Amino acid sequence: MARHQYGIFAEGTRSHHHLELSVRPDASDDALRTALIGVRSANADHRTNGGTNLVIGFGSALAERLGLAAVEPFPGYASADGRLQAPATQRDLWVWVHGPTPDVVVDVVRAVHEALAPVASLELDLPGFVYHDSRDLTGFIDGSANPFLDDAPVVAVVGAGEPGEGGCLAMTMRFEHHLDRFDALEVADQEAVFGRTKPESVELDAKPADAHISRVEVDDEDGEELKVYRRSVPWATASQQGLHFVAFGADTARFDLQLRHQYGLVDGITDRLLEFTTPHTGSFWRCPSVEDLERVAPLPDDDD
Template sequence: MTSPVSDSTPLDPQDIDTPLTGAAIFLVVTVDPVQAALSTVIDALDGLEDLVKTVAFRDQAATLSCILGISRPAWDRMSPNHRPRDLRLFKELRGDVHHAPSTPGDLLFHIRCARQDMCFELEKMILETLGDAVNVVDEVVGFRYFDARDLLGFVDGTANPTGVDLPQATLVTADEDADFAGGSYVVVQKYLHDLARWERVSNHQQEAIIGRTKLANIELPDDYAPRKSHKTLNTVTDASGEELDILRDNMPFGRAGQGEFGTYFIGYSRRLWVTEKMLQNMFIGDPPGEYDLILDFSTPVTGVTFFAPSRPALARLVETANARLGKAAD
């Protein structure tokens, strides 16, 4: 994809613009602190695209992709003096009522495909390549639920940018951070829902909380209810009043037999502060104290921030890390 956000050569980002798929796996791992583990990880990252091609070749119409995200601690181990400008740890949020935790995570593998078996095959190959160099700290298998609804019954991702607006919202520009242009900041949170409690709430109340009608997915006016809705709290504007978007590729997940029902939130943004502002509005409130009422039914149990570098930036990172480890280039 060539981004219109820069007049320079194509940025060659990862496949952030891949159409939303019917299946996904969200894999978060930490890297063992020993140097040998880091060496294994660097080799795996260098060969990640070849693994994707190996699996994708079995059914090219299924549009298999894998986006790699790297956290601040992992980036600093590989290239401590040269990192994306705004890359930092997930900001823990403690409101009067609800808490957004910051949890461990060095690498994110966001695997997407029309077929769950191909997601599984790629994840298996990635983990075999990484071996005992990493520890899995979170693994979520997501699925598309009917017409892109979450398990609360509402359509999710309606406000996602499309067309030329998508790279404008998600890809860092050369003017902002020249060495990391074409990359994207990624925030993930795993939410667990209290569906029994949610289902005791009337449809009218649910719609007031979300800010959209449940059946037709029509946006409700901001003054529909006395308290700001989830939709309104997640609307962020710049100094000129222009709305700033992020790309959400949230997926439902669950194990009905275990009573587990959830949504995996994943947001890609050109500006990390936009996603952070949305979460601050939700947990602290806007005004403070008037938090997002969806949090009375949905509890985050993870929170990690990553940067998904462009392909050229990833290649440079691998080269830098190998040099630090004293490894000769292939």
């Protein structure tokens, strides 16, 4: 079976950087191919380059142009009253670099940007980090329901015989938190927002219907939970803070169903967490297998 990009499941890194780019209309196929080879080459020596990891995702238009399996564009979502919005800002290319420390990560990020600058415009340039013991800036542990690493590929990797086999589908959204409002809540009310206890992240026995985990834990038609594998990280400046949400799955249907539940499009109940955070971006991505990447952007042989 085709191999997934190793960086998707490389856990334990504390420094992250996300780039999203739009390919320029005049970029030729040859120039684009050269740029993508440059991106892959920027981290080709990852085992000796400080333990950095690089993941590449393609939006719908670029995936089609490169002959990769299709991926739907992010459609955008809104509550019935229009008060809660998840805008569609689908870009062409996503590059995620992560590693143990900011210095080695930024070295790779700079090389990636240099390779892509001739063919693409930078739309998102966002450093992120692991906060304490993998907590969101709200103080709650992020990704408590993540599958264990042994099980994560079952959730996130496209199966054999399916279009794009060995690769993954991904969703990214940049959220800006309204921490002043959230921090003003009593801890018990904060826990009701999430549906988990704050210190230990234990699921509440009686969680509200509008609690975050009540909204995002969704089942398929057979009653089986549709899990995702999350790799989200906080981002922050002195005046603004938030979460860069990153989720992987074997299809985009599970992302769509989660968001439909969050925005009340299934039963009219919206996710209360959305009262305290606002998404500013939203994209779906095809993260192809190593073999498909090698086909569209082959790394040079060591002897070349």
